[in-house]
Structure formats: C-alpha cells, structure tokens
Amino acid sequence: xxxxxxxxxxxxxxxxxxxxxxxxxxxxxxxxxxxxxxxxxxxxxxxxxxxxxxxxxxxxxxxxxxxxxxxxxxxxxxxxxxxxxxxxxxxxxxxxxxxxxxxxxxxxxxxxxxxxxxxxxxxxxxxxxxxxxxxxxxxxxxxxxxxxxxxxxxxxxxxxxxxxxxxxxxxxxxxxxxxxxxxxxxxxxxxxxxxxxxxxxxxxxxxxxxxxxxxxxxxxxxxxxxxxxxxxxxxxxxxxxxxxxxxxxxxxxxxxxxxxxxxxxxxxxxxxxxxxxxxxxxxxxxxxxxxxxxxxxxxxxxxxxxxxxxxxxxxxxxxxxxxxxxxxxxxxxxxxxxxxxxxxxxxxxxxxxxxxxxxxxxxxxxxxxxxxxxxxxxxxxxxxxxxxxxxxxxxxxxxxxxxxxxxxxxxxxxxxxxxxxxxxxxxxxxxxxxxxxxxxxxxxxxxxxxxxxxxxxxxxxxxxxxxxxxxxxxxxxxxxxxxxxxxxxxxxxxxxxxxxxxxxxxxxxxxxxxxxxxxxxxxxxxxxxxxxxxxxxxxxxxxxxxxxxxxxxxxxxxxxxxxxxxxxxxxxxxxxxxxxxxxxxxxxxxxxxxxxxxxxxxxxxxxxxxxxxxxxxxxxxxxxxxxxxxxxxxxxxxxxxxxxxxxxxxxxxxxxxx
Amino acid sequence: xxxxxxxxxxxxxxxxxxxxxxxxxxxxxxxxxxxxxxxxxxxxxxxxxxxxxxxxxxxxxxxxxxxxxxxxxxxxxxxxxxxxxxxxxxxxxxxxxxxxxxxxxxxxxxxxxxxxxxxxxxxxxxxxxxxxxxxxxxxxxxxxxxxxxxxxxxxxxxxxxxxxxxxxxxxxxxxxxxxxxxxxxxxxxxxxxxx
Numbered sequence: 001x002x003x004x005x006x007x008x009x010x011x012x013x014x015x016x017x018x019x020x021x022x023x024x025x026x027x028x029x030x031x032x033x034x035x036x037x038x039x040x041x042x043x044x045x046x047x048x049x050x051x052x053x054x055x056x057x058x059x060x061x062x063x064x065x066x067x068x069x070x071x072x073x074x075x076x077x078x079x080x081x082x083x084x085x086x087x088x089x090x091x092x093x094x095x096x097x098x099x100x101x102x103x104x105x106x107x108x109x110x111x112x113x114x115x116x117x118x119x120x121x122x123x124x125x126x127x128x129x130x131x132x133x134x135x136x137x138x139x140x141x142x143x144x145x146x147x148x149x150x151x152x153x154x155x156x157x158x159x160x161x162x163x164x165x166x167x168x169x170x171x172x173x174x175x176x177x178x179x180x181x182x183x184x185x186x187x188x189x190x191x192x193x194x195x196x197x198x199x200x201x202x203x204x205x206x207x208x209x210x211x212x213x214x215x216x217x218x219x220x221x222x223x224x225x226x227x228x229x230x231x232x233x234x235x236x237x238x239x240x241x242x243x244x245x246x247x248x249x250x251x252x253x254x255x256x257x258x259x260x261x262x263x264x265x266x267x268x269x270x271x272x273x274x275x276x277x278x279x280x281x282x283x284x285x286x287x288x289x290x291x292x293x294x295x296x297x298x299x300x301x302x303x304x305x306x307x308x309x310x311x312x313x314x315x316x317x318x319x320x321x322x323x324x325x326x327x328x329x330x331x332x333x334x335x336x337x338x339x340x341x342x343x344x345x346x347x348x349x350x351x352x353x354x355x356x357x358x359x360x361x362x363x364x365x366x367x368x369x370x371x372x373x374x375x376x377x378x379x380x381x382x383x384x385x386x387x388x389x390x391x392x393x394x395x396x397x398x399x400x401x402x403x404x405x406x407x408x409x410x411x412x413x414x415x416x417x418x419x420x421x422x423x424x425x426x427x428x429x430x431x432x433x434x435x436x437x438x439x440x441x442x443x444x445x446x447x448x449x450x451x452x453x454x455x456x457x458x459x460x461x462x463x464x465x466x467x468x469x470x471x472x473x474x475x476x477x478x479x480x481x482x483x484x485x486x487x488x489x490x491x492x493x494x495x496x497x498x499x500x501x502x503x504x505x506x507x508x509x510x511x512x513x514x515x516x517x518x519x520x521x522x523x524x525x526x527x528x529x530x531x532x533x534x535x536x537x538x539x540x541x542x543x544x545x546x547x548x549x550x551x552x553x554x555x556x557x558x559x560x561x562x563x564x565x566x567x568x569x570x571x572x573x574x575x576x577x578x579x580x581x582x583x584x585x586x587x588x589x590x591x592x593x594x595x596x597x598x599x600x601x602x603x604x605x606x607x608x609x610x611x612x613x614x615x616x617x618x619x620x621x622x623x624x625x626x627x628x629x630x631x632x633x634x635x636x637x638x639x640x641x642x643x644x645x646x647x648x649x650x651x652x653x654x655x656x657x658x
Numbered sequence: 659x660x661x662x663x664x665x666x667x668x669x670x671x672x673x674x675x676x677x678x679x680x681x682x683x684x685x686x687x688x689x690x691x692x693x694x695x696x697x698x699x700x701x702x703x704x705x706x707x708x709x710x711x712x713x714x715x716x717x718x719x720x721x722x723x724x725x726x727x728x729x730x731x732x733x734x735x736x737x738x739x740x741x742x743x744x745x746x747x748x749x750x751x752x753x754x755x756x757x758x759x760x761x762x763x764x765x766x767x768x769x770x771x772x773x774x775x776x777x778x779x780x781x782x783x784x785x786x787x788x789x790x791x792x793x794x795x796x797x798x799x800x801x802x803x804x805x806x807x808x809x810x811x812x813x814x815x816x817x818x819x820x821x822x823x824x825x826x827x828x829x830x831x832x833x834x835x836x837x838x839x840x841x842x843x844x845x846x847x848x849x850x851x852x853x
Contacts, residue, residue, distance in 0.1 A: 344667055356672060359681040367683060382694035382787055384712060385687075386761075392686035395678060519746040521726045582750050599747030600724065608727050611745050 003147040005066050006056025010147075013049035013104075014137040020130030024123035028196070031471045033228045036123035040111045043126045046133060047108035053102045057094060057146050061087055067153030070094060070146040074161035076576060078547040083160055086170045090160045092294060092310075093146035098173065099290065100136045105127065110185060110210075115477070117206060124192035125126035125185075132184055133386075135317045135571070143310045145407030155256045159576035162548070168228030171220060176248055180286040181220025183255055185210040185282035190276045191325055194332040199272045204265035209640050211262055215255045216631030222248050223224055223624035231586055234597050236517065238620055241390040246369040254282040255363035257355045264351050268340050268413055271348075274355070280329060284322045285362070291318055292369070302397050343415040350408035350409055357401040364393045402456045405498055410470075424470070428462035443615075453509025460502040464495050490637040498628025504623025510616040519599070523574030523606040533594060534558040538566075539605075547574045550583075553598050553607065557587065569596045584610075666850030692761060701738035705764055712761045713740055719755040724846060733758060733770075735795035744772040757788030783824035 010648040020042040027035025042294075057070070058517040061084050074090035089098045107129045114122055140146070160169075189207035193199045225248065230238045239245060258278040264271045291314040342348035368385040376382055406428065410421050436455035440446045471487060472480050520528050529535075538554040550570045557565040567585035574581065584597035592615035598609035694712045695705040703710060715732055720731035729748060732739045742760055752758060752775060762772035 028774045067723055341661070344664055349668075352668075353671075353675075356675055360675065364679065364683055369688075382712075382790060384694070384761075386690060386692055389686045389690035393679075393682045396682055519727050579750050579753065597747075604727065606723075608747055620754065 002036045002056050002059050002063075002065070006053040006060075007145065007147040009049045009052040009056070009305070010025065010137060010145075013046055013053070014134060014141065016046045016049060017134035017137055018128050020046060020593060021104040021127055021134050022050070023125035023127075024130075025195070028120040028123040029126070033119065036119050037485070039123040039126040039130075043104075043107040043111045043130065045128070047104040050097075050101050050104040054088070055096060057097060058657075059087060060099050060147075061085070062133070062382045063631065064157070065153070066155070066157050067150055069148045069150040072150050072154050072157045073088070074160050076547075078575070079157075079160055079165070080546050082158065082170055085166050085436060086173075087160050089173045090164055090169070091147075093140070093144040095294065096136065096140050096144050097146055098177055099181060100133065102174070102177045103133050103136065103184060106182060106185050106255075107133065112186075114206070120196055121192055121198075121206075124195050127134055127190045128191045129184060132188075132321070133319070137372045139310070139313050139317065142613075143313055159275060159547075159574070162572070162574045162577055162581045163232065163575075165547075168224060168232065172193065172224040172228055173226055175217055176221030179216075179221050179255075180211070180248070180251060180289065182214025183251060183279075183286050184219055184260060185214065186255075186279045187325070187551050191328065192277035192504075194276060194328050197332065197335055199265075199336045200277065201266050201269045203273065204262050204269075204272075205640075208259075208262045208266055209635055211255065211259055211279075212515050212631050214560065214635050215252070215259055216628045216635070219246070219624055219628045219631065223621050223628070226624075227621050230617075231584060236584070236597075236610070236614065238617065239389045241368070243369045244293050246365050246390075247292045249283040250362050250365055250369075251282050251289060253287050253358050253365070254278060256459050257341050257358040257362075258282050260351050260354050260358075264348055268348060270340055270342065271352070271355075271481070272365075275518040276333065276336070277329060278355070278359075280322075280325045281359070281362075284318075284325070285366075287321060289313075291315065301390075303617075327351070339413070342413070345406060345416045345418055347411040347412070347413050347416060350404050350411055350474070353404055354401055354408065357397055361394055361397045364397065368393070399452070399456065402501070405501065406459045409494065409498070410463065411582060423462055424466060428459065428466050431462050432456075432458040440513070443510070447513050447515065450513035452511055453505055457502040457505040457509065460498055464498050468495060486542075487646055488637055488639065489590075490634045490639065493630045493634025493637070496631070496633055500626030500630055503619050503626055507616050507619030507621075507623055512616050514615045515617075518611045518615040520609055520611065521602055521606055522609045523603070526606075528609075528611055530594070531592070532611065532612045533564065535596065535611050537607070537609065540607075545572065548574045548581075551580075551598075553585075553596070553609075555596050555609075555611075557594055563627060566596065567594065567596050569598050571598055588618055590618065591615065666741055694787050695792070696794055697733055697738040698791075699736045699738045700740050700764065700770075707764055707766070710761060710763050710773070711744070712787060714757070714789075715740075715791045715792075716788065717752070717754050717756060718778050719760050722754050733760065735791040737795040741765045741768065742770045742772050744775055748775055759787045810823055 002004075020039065023035045023043070026037070027033070042641040046139060053176070059065075060071050061075050062081075064071070064075070066075075070091060071087075074094065075084055075087045079087065089095045110125060110129070111122075114125070117125070122362060148384045157625070177592050186207055189203065189210065193203050194650045204460045210508055212488040222245075225240050225245070229240070229245075229575050230236065233440050258275065259277045261271045265275045291311075294310070294314065343611050368389050372383050372385055406425065407421055432455050432486035436451045440450045471491075474480060514531075516531045518528060518530060522528065524537055524539050527534050527536045534557070536556045536558065538556055540551055540553050542549070542551050544550065550572045551570050552570045555569070556563055556568045557567060569585040571579040572583055582594055582597050582599075586596075587594040592613060595610075595612035595614060597610045599610060601607050665716040692710060692712055693706075694714065697713065697715050699705055710750045715733040715735040718734045718739060721730075723730045727747075728743060728745050730741065731754075733742050734740075742762075744760070744762075759776045760770065760772035761774040761776065762770055764770050805818065
C-alpha cells in the first residue's frame with residue numbers, strides 16, 4: 001500500500017508541475033494576476049507531494065519491504081539503520097527521487113523567502129523550476145520508478161554495496177545534490193529575468209544569496225566526497241580526476257565564476273549578460289553531471305543505471321533545457337544592455353579575468369571528461385585521459401587566478417591604481433617570497449612546485465590580512481573591535497573564503513611534495529620507516545561487526561622509541577559479497593596523517609602492507625570547510641535581510657499608490 | 659585610454675588567454691592520452707613500446723603469482739594473453755577469472771609492467787575496456803583455434819606461473835566459456851541491475 005501511495009503522489013505531482021510550469025509563466029506574459037498567483041501555492045503543494053513520495057520510499061526501506069524492487073536491490077535486513085536511511089540514494093531510482101525532493105525543497109524555500117519579489121518575477125521563477133521538476137518527474141515515472149513491485153517479494157534484499165556502507169554515504173550525496181540542484185534557483189532567476197527583460201542590480205541582489213547557498217553546499221558536498229574517497233578506497237588519494245568527480249567539479253567552477261560575476265552585477269550593474277550566461281552554464285553543467293553519473297555512460301561505482309532509455313531521456317532533457325535556455329538567451333540578451341564602464345585596471349577587470357580563467361578551467365575539465373566518451377561512441381577507439389592531463393592544464397590556469405586573488409579585493413571599482421596597490425602589498429609580497437623559500441628548505445627537500453604553492457598560499461593569506469587591516473587601522477581613529485563588528489558580513493565572508501583557498505593550497509602542495517608511500521611485505525615484528533615515524537606490525541586478530549566479519553591488523557607507530565599511536569586496519573568480509581573490503585586505518589593530525597591499509601597475505605603471518613605518511617593532507621578539506629564558512633558568513637549579511645524589507649516596503653507602497 | 663583601444667586590449671587579452679589555454683590543452687592532450695590495446699593487438703605487435711597504454715581482459719584463472727610485493731599474472735582476451743607484472747597492492751576487486759584493466763608500459767622482455775591496476779567496478783561489473791577486449795577477440799575470430807599458449811617473447815618467470823592445463827590449449831573452450839559468461843554477466847548486470 002505504502003509504495004502505491006508514493007507512486008500516486010508522484011503522478012499527482014506531475015500534474016501539479018504541469019500547471020506550475022505553464023499557467024504562471026503565461027500569466028506573467030499576459031498580466032493575468034490570478035494565473036500568476038497560482039505559482040506559490042502550486043509549488044508548495046508540489047513540495048508536499050514529493051515529500052509524501054519520499055517518505056513512502058523511506059518507510060518501505062525501514063520496514064524491509066522487499067516486495068519493492070528498489071528496496072530489494074539496495075537494502076537488506078541486517079543493514080544498520082543509518083544505512084537503510086541512506087539506501088534511499090543508494091541506487092539510481094532513489095537518487096533521482098532525491099534530486100526531485102531537493103528541487104522541490106528549493107522551490108518551497110523560494111516561495112517562502114521571496115515575499116518581496118514582484119509578482120511576475122516569482123511567477124516566472126517558480127514556473128521555470130516547475131518545468132524542470134516536471135522533466136524529472138516524467139523521467140522518474142517513465143524510466144526509473146523506485147516504487148516498482150517485485151512480486152512475489154524476496155525474503156532478503158541484495159544489500160547496499162559495502163563500498164557505500166560508510167558515514168560518507170549518509171552526508172555526501174544529499175549535500176552534493178543540495179548544491180547541484182541549488183543552481184537551478186540561480187538558473188530560474190536568470191531565465192525569469194530574460195523572459196521579463198528586467199536584468200538589473202536588484203535582480204542580482206535577489207539571486208546572489210541563492211547562488212551563494214548552492215555554492216556552499218556544493219563545496220561541502222565535494223569536500224565530503226573527496227574525504228570519503230581518501231579514507232575508504234584504500235588508495236590514499238584525495239582527488240582522482242575521475243569523470244564522476246569532474247561532473248561535480250565543473251558546476252563548482254562555473255558556480256564560483258557566477259558568484260564573482262554576480263558581485264559586479266550587483267555593485268556596478270555590469271556583466272549582466274555574462275552573469276545570465278554563467279547561471280545557465282552552472283545549471284547546465286549540473287544537469288550534465290547528473291547525466292554523466294546516472295546514465296551509465298561512465299563505469300564506476302556510481303553508474304548503476306544502464307538502461308539506454310534513461311540515457312536517451314536525460315540526453316533529450318539536457319538538450320531541451322540547455323538548448324532552450326541558450327536560444328532564449330540569444331533572443332533576449334541583446335536587449336539587456338551593457339553595464340557601467342570600467343578601466344583596464346579595476347576590480348571589474350580582475351573579476352572578469354577570474355571569470356575567464358574559471359570558465360577556461362571548466363572547459364578543459366569538460367573536454368578531458370567528454371573526449372574519451374565521444375571517441376568511444378563514434379567508434380574511434382578507446383582512450384583515457386588521466387590525471388596528468390588535468391594537472392598539466394588545470395594548475396597553470398588556476399595559478400594566475402590565485403595571484404589575482406591577492407590583488408583583486410584591494411582594487412577599486414571602475415579604476416584602480418596599480419602603484420598604490422603595489423605599495424600596499426609590499427610586505428605581503430616580501431613575506432610570501434620568504435615563506436616560499438623557507439618552507440621547502442625546512443621540510444628538507446627543495447622543490448619548485450612546493451615553493452610556488454607556498455608562495456601563492458601565503459600571498460593570498462597576507463594580502464587578505466592587509467585588506468582586513470586597512471579597514472581596522474587604529475590610525476584612522478575608532479576602536480578596532482567596534483570597527484570589526486561593523487564590517488559587512490559579505491566582506492568578511494569573502495575574506496574567509498579566500499583564506500580557505502590558501503589553506504587548501506597549503507594542503508595540496510605539501511602532500512604532493514612530501515608524501516611518503518610504501519607498499520611493503522611485513523611479517524609480525526617487522527618495522528618500516530615512514531616519514532618521521534616507524535611502523536611496527538604487531539599481529540592480527542579476528543572478530544565481527546554488525547553485518548560483516550573482519551580480520552584486524554595491529555600496527556604500532558613509533559616516533560624515535562616512543563609509541564605515538566596504535567592503528568587497526570581491517571579486511572572486512574560482508575555476507576552478501578565475495579570479495580573482502582579493505583578498511584584503512586588513519587591517524588589524522590594537523591601536521592599530517594598516518595595511513596595503514598592491508599593488502600593480501602603472503603604467508604601464514606606476513607602481509608603486503610601499504611603505509612603512507614601524508615603531511616598536511618587534512619588542510620585540503622579544512623580549506624574547503626573554511627571556504628564554505630565564508631559562504632555561510634556572506635549569507636548572514638544584513639543587506640539581504642534589509643533589502644528584503646526595503647523591497648517589501650517598496651512593493652506595498654507601489655501597491656498603495658496603484 | 660579611449661574606449662575603442664580599451665575594448666581592443668580586452669579582446670586581445672581574452673584571445674591571448676584562450677590561446678594559452680588552447681596550447682596547454684593541446685600539449686597536455688598529446689602527451690597524456692592513454693590508448694587502449696587488447697592482448698591480441700599486443701601479440702600482433704601493434705602496441706607501442708616505451709609509451710604508457712592500457713590493456714584490458716580477464717585475469718587468467720590460476721595465473722596469479724606473488725613474490726613479496728611483486729605480483730605477476732596473465733591477462734587474456736581468450737585469444738591471446740599478455741604477462742603482466744605489478745609492484746604493490748592490488749585493488750579489492752581484483753580476482754582471477756574477473757575483468758581487469760591495467761595501465762603501464764610494455765618492456766622489451768614482452769612483459770607489461772603495470773604502474774596501475776584498475777578495478778573500480780563492483781564484482782558483477784566488467785570494466786568497459788575488458789569487455790571490449792573480449793568482444794573484439796570473439797568477434798574477430800569466432801571459431802578461433804588460437805590457443806592460450808604463452809608467447810615465446812614472454813618472460814620465463816611468468817611462463818612458470820602459467821599452469822599446464824592452460825598452456826596445453828585444450829582448455830581454450832573452458833576459458834572461452836569463462837569469457838562468455840563474463841561478457842553475458844556484463845550484459846545481464848547492465849540490463850538487469852534491477853534483478
């Protein structure tokens with residue numbers, strides 16, 4: 001019964017989405033107030049219906065209803081509770097439902113928080129989102145229904161892939177989707193503005209917080225995914241340039257460019273056309289990512305969909321959305337007009353450079369991801385594009401953007417003075433060069449790569465400090481504390497996010513430059529030197545977890561003669577799978593991680609063991625989280641709340657005069 | 659600066675950036691594309707020497723041999739085999755009789771020195787390259803009498819690791835059976851991940 005309720009509410013939701021996607025948009029074009037007024041209630045009803053459907057799937061998962069095909073595929077009786085909950089997105093059908101759930105959540109949020117928007121605008125925004133929702137609803141109902149029955153039911157399910165039975169599974173997919181799908185709001189704002197022809201600073205101010213919130217979620221989502229891959233896949237790497245990772249990274253790059261471009265549109269009403277185009281790109285890349293990951297064109301753990309109908313459907317949907325919005329753009333954009341003028345050296349031009357570099361990087365990642373697929377589908381042979389390509393292209397493109405990060409925030413709008421900026425950044429440059437020389441020397445091994453990385457990281461950090469100090473300087477009078485409290489949160493958020501980038505670069509640089517990786521044969525009592533530590537293999541023991549048996553190794557980590565840490569890597573054997581799973585033991589610390597994982601036994605007591613020392617690796621994710629904190633700070637800026645109140649007043653005043 | 663000059667500078671800067679990006683991409687592409695070869699192609703001497711490429715196929719049952727951290731095994735597309743050696747820990751899903759993809763270089767001794775063994779698939783899932791190799795081998799020579807004898811160029815160490823029953827060639831059909839079921843398995847799991 002429960003699955004049928006879910007199925008039914010999805011069907012009703014499709015009808016609601018059809019109404020939402022047509023009437024308010026038409027109403028906005030014709031000035032029909034009653035049709036426009038449908039947008040808000042319709043989007044709330046849609047949200048409610050999708051929540052009902054999602055709850056039904058959760059209920060079936062928690063009740064172990066193995067007569068539901070999807071539940072039987074991704075769950076099992078012995079699966080721990082949190083993974084039964086996460087099994088919701090453990091397969092293709094559920095993931096699509098999660099996509100839809102989050103999309104309708106964002107619609108609901110827009111309908112709640114945008115009371116201040118003009119009627120036409122909100123009708124168009126929710127209408128566009130309704131159309132997207134309808135596409136996904138049709139996709140779910142026609143090709144990937146999670147409520148399909150399996151009659152007669154089976155006694156026990158297939159179990160969730162052991163690789164996915166991890167706390168990362170609970171948090172990573174929802175976070176990532178919140179980000180992916182969140183760009184649909186910026187997209188809808190852009191399309192609504194194109195339809196209405198009112199692209200101005202107000203539009204940018206409305207759309208900016210939505211973009212920031214999506215970007216923040218996406219940052220956290222990618223960060224979690226990377227950390228998960230690091231500790232679970234047993235390779236000790238944190239980024240593989242795998243197509244699945246690229247699929248999430250491309251919208252991030254476009255979204256980052258969009259955030260910066262929106263700043264210009266809001267402050268200077270410049271880059272309007274460009275901002276709209278970026279909003280279209282960011283969401284298109286999100287959709288493309290969904291297509292890449294879910295259609296089965298890639299082979300990885302993520303590609304559980306292999307039904308060609310699905311691929312065709314997503315491809316058509318992709319074509320309609322991207323093609324349609326670009327056509328609309330081509331038709332309407334020329335009417336938008338240019339923003340205010342600016343000089344070659346100005347904050348605008350630097351933000352433009354940032355945009356160009358980020359988009360170029362996104363394009364290069366796109367090329368490296370799609371090229372092998374295209375060759376393959378054209379029958380021109382199988383090739384692969386590995387990490388060396390991405391490293392070779394991505395790093396040189398990002399380096400100038402990182403350099404500009406130091407200067408841009410100090411430059412004035414419209415016309416900046418280079419000598420003045422240079423004078424202000426004198427000591428920042430000095431300290432950076434000093435650190436760039438000193439750090440590799442202190443670490444004991446000189447390398448140009450490390451020096452450049454440290455140079456850029458300290459450059460960003462020091463110039464951020466200079467920037468902040470220039471606002472707080474006691475010489476200009478006033479209390480430092482009071483001045484700090486008076487700083488706009490948006491500004492602090494920007495500085496925080498930039499510091500996050502610096503932290504991230506430190507992590508990447510030092511781990512690439514100084515990591516130690518050893519695959520060694522170890523018998524009981526053997527030791528191996530690893531970085532500043534020595535690892536000793538003590539022995540193995542056996543036991544059982546909630547739904548698996550394990551064989552646990554014991555390793556003592558010594559620094560000099562002192563025991564620092566005892567580590568327990570495991571080999572886990574799940575009942576539902578033949579192969580054992582490797583569970584690495586990681587001892588994290590701010591200065592670097594120790595990483596031990598067990599390979600195969602080579603004799604009664606000896607094992608092939610992988611021992612890594614990863615200096616500063618945690619700074620990579622720490623940096624991402626600091627970036628996300630910057631996003632949260634920016635969101636709490638007073639001006640969004642003020643602007644809401646102000647425009648609400650304006651609207652009501654306008655209403656009164658009318 | 660006049661608006662026109664300014665626009666010119668901006669356009670030139672944009673073109674310059676695009677040019678640099680394009681150069682980077684072309685260079686990086688040229689040197690980093692990794693091509694794919696099947697064991698049959700390697701046997702026919704089509705694979706490059708001293709350049710990294712990928713091979714795919716099945717790990718021949720019984721061919722896995724460990725010596726400390728060095729692993730040796732044979733990769734077959736059911737028509738030909740290639741000896742592979744790898745130093746390090748194999749992924750969890752690496753198994754005899756299952757599909758595998760390895761990246762590395764073919765050395766002059768005819769042994770493929772893998773720098774990376776990929777098995778980012780679950781146990782029902784065949785890596786596309788491995789499936790492709792089997793498909794080509796079957797499609798090219800459907801009634802092939804080609805045996806699974808280790809080629810004369812392969813290193814002695816690996817040849818030692820090959821069990822007699824494989825080298826005899828009698829088991830070609832058996833190996834083919836494995837391959838068939840493996841390929842069918844892919845199809846099944848592809849069409850029927852909904853089991």
